[in-house]
Each structure stands twice: as C-alpha cells, then as structure tokens.
Amino acid sequence: MSEMTDTAAHPIARLLADHGPVPFDAAALRELAASLAPATVVGLGESTRFSHEIAAIQDQLFRELVSEHGFRVLALQDSADVAARLDAYVRAAEHAPATAEEALATAWRPNRTAQTAAVLDWIRDFNRRNETDRIRVIAVKPFQATTADYDAVLDAMRAATHDPAAFEASPADLGTRVTEVTGRDLVPGPATGPSEPESRDTPAGSGAATGLRAPAGSGVPTGLGDPPEGAEAAGPAATEGQDTSSGWPAIAASSAADRMTRIAALFEVIRTAHVTDEHVQRARGMYSGAPFAELARGAAALLDGLPISGDIRERMALIVRYHETSVAGRGSFAGEAEVWAGAIIEDHARHGQRIVYWDGIAHVSAAPFTLGMSGDQVAQPTIGSVLRERFGAGYASVAIGFDHGDLGVVVVPPAAGDFLDHELSLADALVHWVDLRPEPVRAALRVPAKMRVIAGVYDPARDESAYMTVDSLSDSFDALVHVRSVSAVDWLA
Structure with missing residues (x-):
C-alpha cells in the first residue's frame, strides 16, 4: 500500500490507504455477499459492459446471493418481451427457446454475450433442481418495438x-x-x-x-x-x-x-x-x-x-x-428512472422476492450523478436513487470498475489521475474491494468522485472525459470492487 500512501493528497486515497482495500478472493466474495444479504434489492453496477472480468464478478455475486441468501429474481436492462423469453428459457417452459443463445437473440446487444448465456444456463439448472423455489428473470423496461x-x-x-x-x-x-x-x-x-x-x-x-x-x-x-x-x-x-x-x-x-x-x-x-x-x-x-x-x-x-x-x-x-x-x-443517458425502478418495485410488491439488479453504475447509483461527456452538468436521477427512496437501507448498491485494458474493440488507457479508478489501481491487489459502509469511512467519503465509464461511444482520444461524477461517493455506493486490468467479453454470434 506504499504507493497509495505516497499519493495521499486526495482524501479518498488517504482513506483507502488506512482502511483497505481487501483482495477480492473467494472469502471476500462470500463476505461481500453476506453483507449485502439483508437488502431487498441489490444493484450490481458495471463501469463498462464490455469487460469479461466485470461480468464475471457480477455473475459470482449473483450466484452467491441466490445460493446462500435466498435472492430469487434477476432484473436486467432490457424490454419486457425479451425478459419473457429469458424467463421462459430458465423455467424450461413449453415452447421456450431451446438454448440460452436463442433466448438472447432479440436481447439488447450488450446482453448478448457468452457470459450472460452462462448465467441463464446456471439459473435453468438451479430451477430444475428447485422446482418449488425458482429464480425469475425480469426487465426494467416496458415492452418495446422489435x-x-x-x-x-x-x-x-x-x-x-x-x-x-x-x-x-x-x-x-x-x-x-x-x-x-x-x-x-x-x-x-x-x-x-x-x-x-x-x-x-x-x-x-x-x-x-x-x-x-x-x-x-x-x-x-x-x-x-x-x-x-x-x-x-x-x-x-x-x-x-x-x-x-x-x-x-x-x-x-x-x-x-x-x-x-x-x-x-x-x-x-x-x-x-x-x-x-x-x-x-x-x-x-x-x-x-x-x-x-x-x-x-x-x-x-x-x-x-x-x-x-x-x-x-x-x-x-x-x-x-x-x-x-x-x-x-x-437527449439524455439517464433513462426513465421512475419507470425502470417502478418495474422492480412492482415486482417485489407482487411477489415479495428479493431482487438482484444488473446495470451500469450510473443506473444503480443510490444518488444522482452527472456525466463527463454529456455537456449537461445537471445531476440526473437514477434507478438506484428511486429504489433508495423506496426501500431505504433495503437497497444496496455496488460499483464494479477498472483502470485499463483491452476490450477487444478498443484499448482503454490507464485512468486519469483525478479518477477514483486511478486511486484504486494503486493498491497491491489486482482485484479488490472496499466497504464504504463502516464509520468513519462513510462519513469521510461523503465527498465527490469521478468514476470511469466506458460506453458504446467511447473514444480513447477523449478518455479523460469518459466519466461520471457523484457528489457523495458513500451515499451513492455501499461497496466498490476494482479490477486493475480487464479483457473483452465473449460476444455471441
């Protein structure tokens, strides 16, 4: 941690040097999942949808929350008609798609990966073994045109x-x-x-x-x-x-x-x-x-x-x-926060089951954010902020980010020095996590933070502007998971 101590001019860097981070191994995975288990809804946010490692961490946390803590719903950013196909597949319903790849054929492009297919296959196998306690797949968007x-x-x-x-x-x-x-x-x-x-x-x-x-x-x-x-x-x-x-x-x-x-x-x-x-x-x-x-x-x-x-x-x-x-x-990346969050809230009210919500970090953040590239510096509401208002501490949010890597279609350089991702990359562990909930960490990290985001319009020449800003890091996220270097997801044919 000596490098982080040397860069302790930033309050986040000082606190990270004093309180962690902790290597994200199998024990840490179990510890983080157990700490999230009391929540009604857990948002697992990704800073890019193009990383194999980030998708794997979402998958591992989801499986742990299901297997050990009773979560039974996976909510995705997609439309209701797509979710109906995915849910039919994982339930092995009559006339359901024969394979996960076929089920994902009409899904939103970022969801059409081998990693998502593997999650669906795991859910289908879980449901086969637990016919009276099955996992469901839902979407946050209403029915959309195809x-x-x-x-x-x-x-x-x-x-x-x-x-x-x-x-x-x-x-x-x-x-x-x-x-x-x-x-x-x-x-x-x-x-x-x-x-x-x-x-x-x-x-x-x-x-x-x-x-x-x-x-x-x-x-x-x-x-x-x-x-x-x-x-x-x-x-x-x-x-x-x-x-x-x-x-x-x-x-x-x-x-x-x-x-x-x-x-x-x-x-x-x-x-x-x-x-x-x-x-x-x-x-x-x-x-x-x-x-x-x-x-x-x-x-x-x-x-x-x-x-x-x-x-x-x-x-x-x-x-x-x-x-x-x-x-x-x-004209906005913020999405329809009330509508998308409403799908999760309504599903919980109807079924009473706990939900894991996969999406980008700007969506799962429990507080509003601004985007570096948008040109509009007005803080945008998030699905997570609506869920936090509805469920209070019953909504937990995790940000999974990275510093640099080859995403297959673009190579992302190391994060700029004023990014949170840069501070996190200075830790000894290649993959680690930070719990933002204990005091005095939560109080001390109620400070602004710039967080890397890599989207479909990302341009490496403008990497320094590819970020989102939150006014309070610890009010926006309950935990951070950081991967120093990432590689590409496997896209379905």
Whole structure:
C-alpha cells in the first residue's frame, strides 16, 4: 500500500490507504455477499459492459446471493418481451427457446454475450433442481418495438396496396428516397471501419441500411448498443430549430402505394437503431439526418386513413415510442428512472422476492450523478436513487470498475489521475474491494468522485472525459470492487 500512501493528497486515497482495500478472493466474495444479504434489492453496477472480468464478478455475486441468501429474481436492462423469453428459457417452459443463445437473440446487444448465456444456463439448472423455489428473470423496461414490428407494418401496407410484391427495399437509392420523404439529407458514414461485433448483429432480412458504420480507424465499439454511461447524447441538437411535425399530413394524402414506399424508406433508416443505437451512430458520424423519432412519427402519420388493423397501429405506436424514449430521443443517458425502478418495485410488491439488479453504475447509483461527456452538468436521477427512496437501507448498491485494458474493440488507457479508478489501481491487489459502509469511512467519503465509464461511444482520444461524477461517493455506493486490468467479453454470434 506504499504507493497509495505516497499519493495521499486526495482524501479518498488517504482513506483507502488506512482502511483497505481487501483482495477480492473467494472469502471476500462470500463476505461481500453476506453483507449485502439483508437488502431487498441489490444493484450490481458495471463501469463498462464490455469487460469479461466485470461480468464475471457480477455473475459470482449473483450466484452467491441466490445460493446462500435466498435472492430469487434477476432484473436486467432490457424490454419486457425479451425478459419473457429469458424467463421462459430458465423455467424450461413449453415452447421456450431451446438454448440460452436463442433466448438472447432479440436481447439488447450488450446482453448478448457468452457470459450472460452462462448465467441463464446456471439459473435453468438451479430451477430444475428447485422446482418449488425458482429464480425469475425480469426487465426494467416496458415492452418495446422489435424488427418484427416494422415487418408487420410493411406487410399490412402491402395488403393495403393489393400488391404483395410492392416495394422491396433497395439501399442503393435510400438517400434519395429519405430526402424526398423528410426534406433532409441522409448522410451515411464510410462503409468501412470496425466490424466486430456489429457485422454479426444484423439480422438476415432486417432491412438495415448498409454503409452506416464508424469511420475507418476510429477504434471505437460499434453495434454494441450503449449503456447510459459517459458519452454525448448527440441527436436532437443536430436538428435544433427544425419543425419536427410539419409536412406529414400533406404526405399522408398520397396514394397507399406511395405511402408504403415512403414508410419503407423511413423504416430502412430508423430500424438500424436496433443494431447500433441512434446516439452512437451520430457520435461516430454514421448518421446526421433528421431525428429517428421524427421519422417514426412521420411513418405513423402515413398510416392515417388506411384500412389498417388496431394491432398494426399498436405496433406502429411501439416503434414511435422506441425512438422517442431512446437516448437520442430523450437527449439524455439517464433513462426513465421512475419507470425502470417502478418495474422492480412492482415486482417485489407482487411477489415479495428479493431482487438482484444488473446495470451500469450510473443506473444503480443510490444518488444522482452527472456525466463527463454529456455537456449537461445537471445531476440526473437514477434507478438506484428511486429504489433508495423506496426501500431505504433495503437497497444496496455496488460499483464494479477498472483502470485499463483491452476490450477487444478498443484499448482503454490507464485512468486519469483525478479518477477514483486511478486511486484504486494503486493498491497491491489486482482485484479488490472496499466497504464504504463502516464509520468513519462513510462519513469521510461523503465527498465527490469521478468514476470511469466506458460506453458504446467511447473514444480513447477523449478518455479523460469518459466519466461520471457523484457528489457523495458513500451515499451513492455501499461497496466498490476494482479490477486493475480487464479483457473483452465473449460476444455471441
């Protein structure tokens, strides 16, 4: 610990030198899990979704909380329809997906890893051995649109034109069609650049636009979705001052065949968000046109007056909501704290079972935060802060972070000197944990802290701005787990 003592100018460094950290071995795992066991909900937060080691620690803590302390629910950041598939798989329900990989096929991209699949297989095996005391999987997001909803709308439009062959998407003239429909140019990025794992993530027949990739040599993750940690939610600003509603009623007056052509052109653009989030596309120069939410509303307007069923209109409404509530649509990484926390609160009220919640550290934090890259320094509410308000000490929050490493699609340098992660990296142990709850640690660490966050729009050239800030470290988290060096998760094909 001598290095930490030498850098004791920072209060966090001084306290870490005096009170720990403790190597995170098997005994420490059991000790941390036991200390979390009295909680009703435990938030296990990751500073990046791309690390094998961080995912493994979440997994180990989850299994310990289940096996030894009676937790029976895993809550994930995903939509309710995805959670229903995952839950059916772990219960071996009739007509459930045959494998964990198949169950994860429609999941949010950061959840589609071999590590998540292994957790689902473990839960399924646990449930087989404990049929009267099973683990459930839930989501914090409501039902969301999938690519199947776009296809259903187009099929209904084909039926309305009485021409089953009407309009087959052709990316070659996509830009022209979108300009005609929206009055704005589609500006795709170069058709080169990092392809791992994005190239494996485009469903066959999805209609995803081609040539919408990060610039060559950018060295940034693509196609990984994006947790709301540490980046710029570019999007609405790109069209500031534009009228986002004018023109659609006039377009809706055209023929059914023309409307279908226009809707298909719009869908060709906005459905790419199911492969690479809109804000990631914008931040990487992959797309700079009209907001996807505006295009989705335009497509919905084109259905007016057509003999379309209520089911199809509901699917279209899901598509609109998907884009309006995305990071780009909201213009914020904070998520819908009340809604997402409400899913956990409601599940506990209904079933009375204790819950482990996996998400980014900005979500599980028990106090508001600000993002270094966002440009908006107003503290954002978190799911964890809502849970802390509801459950009090019954909500426990753990931040799992790292200093540096090769995440497969990007190499992250050592953290800047004013980051908490830098102070933690100076400890002797390669993996260690710090309990923030005992006094005088909790009182002394009610101080601000900058914490590394690596998201889908991360740029190593701007590493010093990839962070979140909390006003009080010990009010935000009950424990810290730190990994000095990390490697990449294993992405599913």
